[in-house]
Amino acid sequence: MTDPAQGNTLSQAPALAPQLEARIAIVESAAPKSDFDASGWFWMILLGVAIPLILLAVGWWA
């Protein structure tokens, strides 16, 4: 997704390789607008935060 620059001008773009240019055009239009979905966040919070917190508590106070 292209983002408007603040005070930067993007008009004089140096030429990219044609294959790269074509790739970027496709990726810009096809890239998902968001990253992790609710399920992804759930697993990250469970496995990367909640379970480690429990393990920390067990280790610190056991």
Add this chain to the structure above:
Amino acid sequence: MGVTTHANTQADESAWPLLPEERTWGAARLTLTLATTAAATWCYLIGESVAGYLGFIKGGLALSAGCMIGMVLVLLAAGPTCVRFGIDSVAATKPQFGSRGWVVPAALQAVSIIGWNSLLIIFFAKSAVQLCVALGILDLGSHNAALVPVLTVLACAIIFTVLRRGATGVSLVSNILVAHVLIGLWMLYLLVSRRWPELIAAQPANASSNHLWNYTTGVELGIGATLSWWPYIGAMIRMAPNARTIVLPVMLGMAAPVPLLSLIGLAGSLVLKSSDPTEWLRIVGGPAYAIVSLTFVTAANFGTTTAGIYASAIGLRNFAALQKHTWTTLLLITIAPVALVGIFIPELFFAKFGNFLALIGVAFAPLCGIQIVDYFVLRRGRIDIRAIYVDAPGHAYYFWRGINPAAMTALAVGCFTYIAFLNPLTYDSIAPYPYLTASLPSASAAALAYFLGSLLVIRAGRGAYPRR
């Protein structure tokens, strides 16, 4: 679509964004590849490090907690940009470090991966020599040491051949070698089932009188180990079609095998004073088990080195001077330093590797903090993929002469914070360390410094941050 067939076939050998149809790795394939990448000899060394401070049960818990925390940091830092646009870890740093400043994370990646791979390739050669001795192909003798450089060259030649197929080669090796994870668990079962009373009674050699400090150090070692996966992860997850596909494979496939296999080194160090199963399996199970373990170690090192060389070669593609070189040339450039270390200074490298790696690891926590705050707070997920490939004044990630001073300053602040909390060479620490670890304050300090510095960058109209 305007993209040639040739470009499609070369896609996984470039740093260019992958097209949706090229990103074919599902959750199962990604899990296998990541697990094979993570499950290598370094797990024994990680386990051995923890065994200096914690017993078997607490060591396992601390490592598990640390690996999960480190992995979620890496996933949040590199994951969103890499998987949305199909790019590697180094390319994903351009929005933070600038269209030229990215060479700093690239250098960190190169040094880290070359270091790890040199270690693994030397391990590979040594274990292959021992395997030949166990099988009766070679006699015991000092002349076997001369075979290490020869086997290093042979291993490099095989890896080069495999990787000429690009990411397909990495996946192929992963499919073949995934069995070694199960064999590793079998080795652990052998030791635990036969030496359980000794294992539970064993006392860590370097434990502090502060139990909290010991446990936090175990957690810190786990965080540090998984933070060093940052260079690898982008090259792997960009092969998956979307973020939904990567979370469980990364958290379970890459984070979980590390503490699990580290238990082998942890148990071996506590009971038999050796983290290397190729040594203690002969004692526990006899020569037959030693042959199995040597085969496992040899295969595991080979798989991880293959993935590492691939990730490093992809990272080199970001250099403009290397973009037009063939994939074969890039592989040769990547493999050459590893081969040279393995041929000329294998023993010296082994002796100094711990210090070298500790210093490298210090940089990845702040790097993650910077990327997380940039993507989720400052840019709110808005990345200009075109600007990642443009290095010219006036463009989104050009900042000042291609460098973002806010990121450079924040990286330095993060590194300083880490060393202040825990000296990675001497393990001297300050009072808050047992409650906070060193990596988390380092990542937080870098994130805060980056956020504050970026406010000035935004005020100066650089960086193409979205308006609030």
